[in-house]
Amino acid sequence: MSERKLRLGAFIQATGHHIAAWRHPGSQADSGTNIDHYQQVAQIAERGLFDLVFLADSPGIYARGDDAARSRYGRIATFEPVTxxxxxxxxxxxxxxxATDSTTYNEPWLLARKFASLDHISKGRAAWNVVTTGNEQAAGNFGQAEHLAHALRYERAEEFLDVVTGLWDSFDDDAFARDKASGVYFDPDKLHTLNHKGKHFSVTGPLNISRPPQGHPVIVQAGSSDAGRELAARTAEVIFAAWQTLEEAQAFYRDVKGRLARYGRSPDDLKIMPGLSAVVGRTQEEAEAYNRQLQDLIHPDVGISILQPFFPGVDLTAYDLDGPLPPFAANTNGTTSRLALVTDLAQRGDLTLRQLYENLAGARGHRVVVGTPEKIADEIQLWFENEAADGFNIMPPVLPESLDLFVELVIPELQRRGLFRTEYEGATLRENLGLRRPASRYAVTDEVRRSA
Amino acid sequence: MSERKLRLGAFIQATGHHIAAWRHPGSQADSGTNIDHYQQVAQIAERGLFDLVFLADSPGIYARGDDAARSRYGRIATFEPVTxxxxxxxxxxxxxxxATDSTTYNEPWLLARKFASLDHISKGRAAWNVVTTGNEQAAGNFGQAEHLAHALRYERAEEFLDVVTGLWDSFDDDAFARDKASGVYFDPDKLHTLNHKGKHFSVTGPLNISRPPQGHPVIVQAGSSDAGRELAARTAEVIFAAWQTLEEAQAFYRDVKGRLARYGRSPDDLKIMPGLSAVVGRTQEEAEAYNRQLQDLIHPDVGISILQPFFPGVDLTAYDLDGPLPPFAANTNGTTSRLALVTDLAQRGDLTLRQLYENLAGARGHRVVVGTPEKIADEIQLWFENEAADGFNIMPPVLPESLDLFVELVIPELQRRGLFRTEYEGATLRENLGLRRPASRYAVTDEVRRSA
Structure with missing residues (x-):
């Protein structure tokens, strides 16, 4: 039995992660704005003792291609994650x-308050997935002529995070006496005004909410660029990564964990949880049939629309879906992980267009494992025990059906192997993840002041 | 029995509306960030068949005076209302x-999405109280050197509202086919890109969420200035007003209802619901004793701090609390209703400082009625039947205790008189308030296009 504990997140995007999931009989087609669906999915995940549920987000509409392709995208209308x-x-x-939220299209004071509020409402179960937003169409929703360049986005993100964590520390944990007899509600010496003035933000503070139960909501990140890794090493507590092979995942794991020491952090302070799409069947044949059924539901217009950005200057609709690939040039706006996957697959040289888009359709560049509970547990165990992952973000191809199956079949297998919990250990997300509760940035100052 | 129906809101601010409520044995002192408290209060209000619960808000900290006074304010740490x-x-x-939210310190795209999300989550029970923010300290939280001037705030608010309602109409009500068999999820002809370019905002759209169940969340406003009344006449569906006398309330009611026609609206399209603090007792003596107990809990530092802004250039701490008032000059940053109240009271000439702050402490300028259920019902009926109000926002002095008492004693009295419902009529807030569901701004265009 492993000493370390496996962490599991359930990435619960709308109808599921396969691009054709909404057409599958096991999905609820309107789930993006169906609260009953999400109540059900969160309860399934809690029954499975998952650490967390995870939602991606973008401050703009997401759909690709022309009207014919866009009309077939099932994830175009969704809830705001914090709400x-x-x-x-x-x-x-x-x-x-x-909850995913953008540092490029937000005010830090409003974001800090919203997540502090969620942390209080959930009694210490909130986390913020910090993104700089890749969707270039978002800029126009905020009066901006163009999307900020990558380097500026990361510079802004770093300052944004600094402001937000400072605002969360506005009140000391013990600021509130609330003494009805004397009439003293709080100690003004334990209320701190941030007075931040930086390149991107000027924020006076304080925040008008008490310090979150977790001190700070857990900080999650997903960037795999060098700037993203460095920001994560300085500030993140969970990384959501996308890797296809054990070797890639190990290289990333070593690299990021190795960056922590320079910020005075230990390897345990950051949990690396790659995405994993598990297509589970009671037998290998059942799993493969389920996967085939999903792939066959992809309309070619949608399949082509997800590949088109990787083939700039080439009109893919002119090519035979079941013939060889057109010439491939690695020139794209897509994410690093997706680009690497497409490059690798395209360079194999024996794929058709249809096979290429089927490779991306299941989990957008994250690893897909199709098989029995034992096979999926084997893969999880291999990565977990070989410095490739501290856990996984499970991306069910179809929701709620695939999550339910994972909880019924894979979780018990992981428990039998002693890899996964049989009950929640803590009261907060931090406690379940084994993360320390951060001290206030004013704690040292306060100690000095009080002893003076 | 009246044909019109009385509307009732419960204004559920933290520990209650009396400034010393948090010290009272009937309040929960930590209620601003106590989710169990708010769950309890919302359930009491629903048991009482209230149309709505209401929360004020400001994007900044709220406390007055020096540290000694501020430390006694019980409403300094509160949840973000939409969350x-x-x-x-x-x-x-x-x-x-x-939920109150500011047009001065928000991005319309984010606000539109947040309220659309709440409307879907609640299945049609969301409303937005549109404010321009009076708290001058907020500016510093958003990198602004100073608070926008009143006229500019209202100009911005009008454009902000126009953008938000346009974004809510991004998808037509019937945009989503979600046809699993054919694979068509939505009709791109029923998705509208706003492309707003105005003085204050440039917003492309569309919003990434389907049209709210209510079409638009209900629009609420509270301004009583001329600019505020005009904006309300054009856009508001509920007004929360503060009036002390029947005559004032009638004049406001006539004025605002009279402005509706020029925007093609009928008097029924806007419900006027003044604030009312009801201090209820089974007998008049019990109600007065309860009120006296609350007044005696006001610390003089707090009392003076709420009066100080009305006496610029005068140091109130130098005056005897139980002696005559210092010279009064009506020069203030306070709200119109509060200023009118202080002016009236000060000009009576026979009040002490203590009596003056006790007048403001119960409901910040809103009317306070202390008495039996019959007396409170009489007041409600008088205003309701004499064109002074379509309903009231009840401001319980102490929460949850005073709301519970209102539901136990006053609601049955209103029902006996045939003024108030005995069960909810509709499924959405609009239906309960008797408000029409707004058509999409694209509805006419669509009809023309389809018939062409």
């Missing part, structure tokens, strides 16, 4: 909530 | 949620 998670907090008791 | 209401939506079925 949704506040509602889910009311009907769950243990599971954590990772 | 809170999303959580309350999960544990209630009928009651509506009016």
């Amino acid at each position: 949704l998670f506040a509602a889910l907090a009311a009907t769950t008791r243990h599971i954590g909530f990772v | 809170l209401f999303a959580a309350l939506a999960a544990t209630t079925r009928h009651i509506g949620f009016v």
Whole structure:
């Protein structure tokens, strides 16, 4: 039995992660804005003792291609994650909530308050997935002529995070006496005004909410660029990564864990949780048939629309879906992990266009494992025990069906192997993840002041 | 029995509306960030068949005076309203949620999405109380050297509202086919890109969420200035007003209802609901004793701090609390209603400083009625039947205790008189308030296009 504990997140995007999931009989087609669906999914994940549920997000509409292709995208209308998670907090008791929100298109004061509020409402189960937003169409929603360049986005993100964590520390944990007899509600010496003035932000503070139960909501990141890794090493507590092979994942794991020491952090302070799409069957044949059924539901217009960005200057609709690939040039706006996958697959030289898009359709560049509970547990165990992962973000191809199956079949197998919990250990997300509660940035100052 | 129906909101601010409420034995002192408290209060309000619960808000900290006075303010740390209401939506079925949010310190795209999300999560029970923010300290939280001037704030608010309602109409109500067999999820002809370019905002759109169940969340406003009344006449569906006398309330009612026609609206399209603090007792003596107990809990530092802004250039701490008032000059940053109240009271000439702050302490300028259920019902009936109000926002002095008492004693009295409902009529807040569901701004265009 392993001493370390495996961490599991359930990435619960709408109808599921396979691009054709909404057409599958096991999905709820309207789930992006169906609160009953998400209540059900969060309760399944909690029954499976998952650490957290996770939602991606973008401050703009997401759909590719022309009208014919776009009309077939099932994830175009979705809840705002923090609002949704506040509602889910009311009907769950243990599971954590990772809400994605952008540092490029937000005000730090408003974001700090919203996540502090969610942390109080959920009694310590909130996390923020910090993104700089890749969707270039978002800029126009915020009066900006163009999307900020990558380097500037990361510079802004770093300052944004610094402001937000400072605002969360506005009140000391013990600031509130609330003494009815004397009439003293709080100690003004324990309220701190941030007075931040930086390149991107000027924020006076303080925040008008008490320090979150977790001190700070858990900080999650997903960037795999060098700037992303460095920001994560300085500030992240969970990384959501996308890797296809054990070797890639190990290289990333070593690299990021190796960067922590320079910020005075230990390897345990950051949990690396790659994405994993598990297509589970009671037999290998059942799993493969399920996967085939999903692949056959992809309309070619949608398949081509997800490949088109990787083939700039080439009109893919002119090519035979079942013939060889057109000439491939690695010139794209896509994410690093997806680009690497497409490059690798294209360079193999024996794939058709249809096979290429089927490779991306299941989990957008994350690893897909199709098989029995034992096979999926084997893969999880291999990565977990070989410095490739501290856990996984499970990406069910179809929701709620595939998550339910994972909880019924894979979780018990992981428990039998002593890899996964049989009950929640803590009351907060931090406690379940084995993360320390951060001290206030004013704690040292306060100690000095009080002893003076 | 009246044909018109009385509308009732419960204004559920933290420990209650009396400034010393948090010290009272009937309040929960930590209620600003106590989710169990708000769950309880929302359920009491729903048991009382209230149309809605209401929360004020400001994007900054709220406390007056020096540290000694500030340390005695019980409402300094509170939830963000939309996050809170999303959580309350999960544990209630009928009651509506009016969340205050600022047009001065927000991005319209983010606000539109947040309220659309709340409307979906609550299945049609969301409302937005549109404010321009009076708290001058907020500016520093958003990198601004000073608070926008009143006229500019209203100009911005008008454009902000236009953008938000346009974004809510991004998808037509019937945009989503979600046809699993054919694979068509939505009709791109029923998705509208706003392309707004104005003086204050440039917003492309569309919003990435389907049209709210109510079409638009209900629009609430509270301004009583001329600019505020005009904006309300054009856009508001509920007004929260503060008036002390029947005559003032009637004049406001006539004025605002009279402005509606020029925007093609009928008097029924806007419900006027003044604030009312009801200090209820089974006997008049019991109600007065309860009120006296609350007044005696006001610390003089707090009392003076709420008066100080009305006496610029005068140091109130140098005056005897139980002696005559210092010279009064009506020069203030306070709200119109509060200023009018202080002016009236000060000009009576026979009040002490203590009596003056006690007048403001109960409901910050809103009317306070201390008495039996019959007396309170009489007041409500008088205003309701004499064109002074379509309903009231009840401001319980102490929460949850005073709301519970109102539901136990006053609601049955209103029902006996045939003024108030005995069960919810509709499924959405709009239906309960008797408000029409707005058509999409693209509805006419669509009809023309389709018939062409």
